[in-house]
Amino acid sequence: MDEHSNSHEECQGWKEKLHEIIFGAETFAGKAFDELLITSIIISVIVVMLDSVNSINSEYGVLLHQLEWFFTILFTVEYILRLMCTNRPLNYATSFFGIIDLLAITPTYLSLILPGTQFLLVIRILRVLRIFRVLKLAHYIGEANMLVQSLRASSRKITVFLFAVLLLMIIFGSLIYIIEGEANGFTSIPRSIYWAIVTMTTVGYGDISPKTNLGQALASLVMIIGYCIIAVPTGIVSAEIAHRHTVMVCNRPCPGCGACDHEPDSAHCRHCGEEI
Secondary structure, rough: OOHHHHHHHHHHHHHHHHHHHHHHHHHHHHHHHHHHHHHHHHHHHHHHHHHHHHHHHHHHHHHHHHHHHHHHHHHHHHHHHHHOOOOOOHHHHHOOOHHHHHHOOOHHOOOOOOHHHHHHHHHHHHHHHHHHHHHHHHHHHHHHHHHHHHHHHHHHHHHHHHHHHHHHHHHHHHHHHHHOOOHOOOOOOOHHHHHHHHHOOOOOOOOOEEEOOHHHHHHHHHHHHHHHHHHHHHHHHHHHHHHHOOOOOEEEOOOOOOOOOOOOOOOOOOOOEEEE
């Protein structure tokens, strides 16, 4: 029993130390690990980008391919270690960073079956988001969490707004189709709706445009409405942010799932319930 207990304690101690290095940034080893990881991520993304240039690929293709596999194996080992040192591996695997970590390594393995998918490895750049924790910019993560929560809380209002905009697009597209007709390039209602979207968003490709006075008057109205509409989603989200006063602080990573968007006085993880 004593040997079994000692073995269990050693295992737990090893997991806690590994967790502190991989998920924490307070210790020298933890910060060094994160800095090395971010450097590796940036270099691996540069390798993928250079590999897409034909002149460079033709001369250094073999070297770039070897580097790609080196970083993929490195990140695979890191991903496995992250799962091993968490109390709840599934919670980490389904978290934001867990999904990003998995997506960072799968394209290379998929390229063995589907050639060309290795260029999707540029998604690794998303992992540089960990730099916020390395530089201890906790308040930025808190602000990011507040923004995400505000967007979620505003989702219904924004959905209703987008539905109203869609109805306007259909109405304006139908009107311009009736006014201009096929002779002026508005060959169908869907194509006319495309024109209405381009005009209302003030993009203005110019591939089709109204020729009649009435059509140009309608286009002017659509453009003016477009400028007014741009401010609506911003106002909805801003109003929601104004009602949120609690700032989440990334002060302690959860040992269960690795999440770190907890309030300062939190005793348990808001995602998995693990004690922190």
